[in-house]
Amino acid sequence: MRKIGIPRSLFYYYYGNLWQDFFDALKIDYIVSPITNKEIMEKGMKIAGSEMCLSLKNYLGHIDYLKDKCEYILVPRISNFKNDNQTCTNFWAIYDIVNNLFETKILNYNIDIKKHQTLKKGLFKIGKILNKSHFEIKKAYHYAIIKEKKRLKKNHQINQNKLKSKKTKILITGHPYNLYDELIGKEIIKYLNNNQVEIIYSDKFDPKITNKLSKKISKDLYFKYSKDNLGAIVYSQDKIDGIIFISAFPCGPDSLANELAMRKIDKPYLNIVIDDSTSFAGIETRLESFLDMLGGKLND
Amino acid sequence: MTKIAFPQMGDYHIPATYLLTHIFPNDQVINAPKITNKTIELGTKYSPDFVCTPFKYTLGTMIECLEKGANILIQMGGGCRYGYYASLQEKILKDLGYNFKIINLVTKGETNLKRINKLFKQINPKYSKIKTIYYSFITLKMVKYMDIIDDYIRENIGFEQIEGSFEKLKEEMLNEFKHIKGYRNLKKIYKKYLNKFYNLKTYKPDNRLKIGIIGELYTIMEPFSNYYLEKSLAKHHIEIKRFTNVHYLLLEKAKEYKKYQKYAKEYFKYSMGADASDNIARCKYLCENGYDGIIHIKSSFCTPEIGAMPIINKIANTYQKPVLFFSFDSATSKTGIETRLEAFYDMLEMRKEK
Numbered sequence A: 001m002r003k004i005g006i007p008r009s010l011f012y013y014y015y016g017n018l019w020q021d022f023f024d025a026l027k028i029d030y031i032v033s034p035i036t037n038k039e040i041m042e043k044g045m046k047i048a049g050s051e052m053c054l055s056l057k058n059y060l061g062h063i064d065y066l067k068d069k070c071e072y073i074l075v076p077r078i079s080n081f082k083n084d085n086q087t088c089t090n091f092w093a094i095y096d097i098v099n100n101l102f103e104t105k106i107l108n109y110n111i112d113i114k115k116h117q118t119l120k121k122g123l124f125k126i127g128k129i130l131n132k133s134h135f136e137i138k139k140a141y142h143y144a145i146i147k148e149k150k151r152l153k154k155n156h157q158i159n160q161n162k163l164k165s166k167k168t169k170i171l172i173t174g175h176p177y178n179l180y181d182e183l184i185g186k187e188i189i190k191y192l193n194n195n196q197v198e199i200i201y202s203d204k205f206d207p208k209i210t211n212k213l214s215k216k217i218s219k220d221l222y223f224k225y226s227k228d229n230l231g232a233i234v235y236s237q238d239k240i241d242g243i244i245f246i247s248a249f250p251c252g253p254d255s256l257a258n259e260l261a262m263r264k265i266d267k268p269y270l271n272i273v274i275d276d277s278t279s280f281a282g283i284e285t286r287l288e289s290f291l292d293m294l295g296g297k298l299n300d
Numbered sequence B: 001m002t003k004i005a006f007p008q009m010g011d012y013h014i015p016a017t018y019l020l021t022h023i024f025p026n027d028q029v030i031n032a033p034k035i036t037n038k039t040i041e042l043g044t045k046y047s048p049d050f051v052c053t054p055f056k057y058t059l060g061t062m063i064e065c066l067e068k069g070a071n072i073l074i075q076m077g078g079g080c081r082y083g084y085y086a087s088l089q090e091k092i093l094k095d096l097g098y099n100f101k102i103i104n105l106v107t108k109g110e111t112n113l114k115r116i117n118k119l120f121k122q123i124n125p126k127y128s129k130i131k132t133i134y135y136s137f138i139t140l141k142m143v144k145y146m147d148i149i150d151d152y153i154r155e156n157i158g159f160e161q162i163e164g165s166f167e168k169l170k171e172e173m174l175n176e177f178k179h180i181k182g183y184r185n186l187k188k189i190y191k192k193y194l195n196k197f198y199n200l201k202t203y204k205p206d207n208r209l210k211i212g213i214i215g216e217l218y219t220i221m222e223p224f225s226n227y228y229l230e231k232s233l234a235k236h237h238i239e240i241k242r243f244t245n246v247h248y249l250l251l252e253k254a255k256e257y258k259k260y261q262k263y264a265k266e267y268f269k270y271s272m273g274a275d276a277s278d279n280i281a282r283c284k285y286l287c288e289n290g291y292d293g294i295i296h297i298k299s300s301f302c303t304p305e306i307g308a309m310p311i312i313n314k315i316a317n318t319y320q321k322p323v324l325f326f327s328f329d330s331a332t333s334k335t336g337i338e339t340r341l342e343a344f345y346d347m348l349e350m351r352k353e354k
Helices: A012-026 A040-049 A054-064 A091-100 A117-131 A134-163 A186-194 A206-218 A226-238 A252-266 A280-299 B013-023 B037-046 B053-067 B081-095 B111-125 B129-159 B165-177 B182-197 B217-221 B227-237 B245-265 B276-288 B303-319 B336-351
Strands: A002-006 A030-032 A072-073 A077-078 A105-107 A110-112 A168-173 A197-201 A241-250 A269-274 B003-005 B072-075 B101-104 B211-216 B240-244 B292-300 B323-328
Touching: A002 A012, A012 A030, A012 A134, A012 B276, A054 A072, A054 A186, A054 B323, A072 B165, A077 B081, A091 A105, A091 B303, A110 A241, A110 B053, A110 B276, A117 A134, A117 A226, A117 B003, A117 B336, A134 A197, A168 A226, A168 A280, A186 A280, A197 B211, A206 B303, A226 A241, A226 A252, A241 A280, A252 A269, A252 B081, A269 B101, A280 B101, A280 B227, B003 B053, B003 B182, B013 B037, B037 B053, B053 B217, B072 B081, B081 B101, B081 B303, B101 B111, B129 B227, B129 B245, B165 B182, B211 B217, B211 B227, B211 B336, B217 B336, B227 B240, B227 B336, B276 B303, B292 B303, B292 B336, B303 B323, B323 B336
Parallel strands: A002 A030, A002 A072, A072 A105, A077 A110, A168 A197, A168 A241, A241 A269, B003 B072, B072 B101, B211 B240, B211 B292, B292 B323
Antiparallel strands: none
């Protein structure tokens, strides 16, 4: 039995690398749940309420996979990064949902900058629970944070290089936990890759730049991850050929924020909403015609 | 000339109209028409696919108000994705070709007097601040009185001796509230009607059924959007307990939340957005205080409530109390709701007889 289980869903795509670096430096063995497969997804759907969003169902499936394979499961709660950078209310509730539905021990920290709960405090709290000394935790934290910053810089650089490419460039707007999940968005990305499209991911830009740019779409936005995504549209608008919105059904923030973006941009776009019964064949047809349309535009 | 309009909810258009007509005496306040099926059709037609239902209701009302000639719309926001309503509705309506200005009183879940002052100046630069404070105070009191009387009605309307007596009296009272002259006048009218309500004849048997209604705030407070749930419960002679009202949301929520958190700390640790965590604590309260059943209502896709539902289910399981979950959409059929309600009611009766 391992010490800590990390579900490969939701928060993993924002903090996964940082957590792994942190635990590596602390010499704690952990297990990351496997890439989503049908079994995990179906289990999640059984546990979750029928109206929950697909990503949350998926997350609960991953937790179920981990529940007897480790001592603790890492479930953070993320509420806000200052007042105008909140997160989806599912992120607020996730700790309590997991705590009530499962009986495993949970390793939890809370990010709520309004109440001065930061990532640093959270990771220190976790380290204390795992019986590490203050000095060890501090060292591990700095190691992980520096690596994370380098990663961010690198990703931003890669994205900027991609913007200079001569292939058809498509910006993919969506939450990373949907885009990179095997059963949610991966197939779309694979299809685009096979068709010689240069894919630019909206979440790989530096959030410090994109977050501010989102004001050009609307000043009333306050969901952080939506802001980052919409800012990426503003940032890259002049250099791309088209935009694909990918969201899971029924995503609360996306339903309004994406609609707002679609009404304000003047680029060709495709809106894909994925739920548990979506077949890829249907999406493929839509992608094909979208690429056709873009191609036609390029030849002019 | 400025014509002000705002989306409506329940009977609260009366205090809101009172406030606005007194702050802006030279401008016209347009009363939104009652919500009908046509309103929802209009709203649904122009809304995004999986937005929550209040968006559709308010958008439909806004269109109807604009058709009546309104050129300033008032909207609020905060808590969940409610905060996005104003900017998207503005964009949708502008795309439809309407010419108007939207005033968003609350952004990002927060507001302050400075901001409200700035916004009111946009409506009328010469508005009086002192009058605004005075009339806001009266309006808040009016809301409080309405909520107190509503609570009393909910507990007793199922047991009235003369059919329709409660509703008739309430209508009378609201009509007088529209034309009050000041705070003293308001208080006098309120006391008069409170006495009248106490004197209405009721017959309350000891083994009556008691049901608590919890859930998402708009659906709970706008009777059209919950298909007059409270009315149909009253027909079955059931005592109803409801917690959410505007006075609670405006003034009590911050204080009550801490109590709730302490009370139900084994079920939730953090706030879950909007009223979700309040509802969890209320569910526990209803289970522990001898209520026979719980009805949880929400509009479909309400994210915070969806998160709270599994926890509410768990509490009900521990206390062995029945819960009925309703999720209302613009396409929900009334018959379906009635059938489920009927079955729920029958089950409660059977449990009671045991």
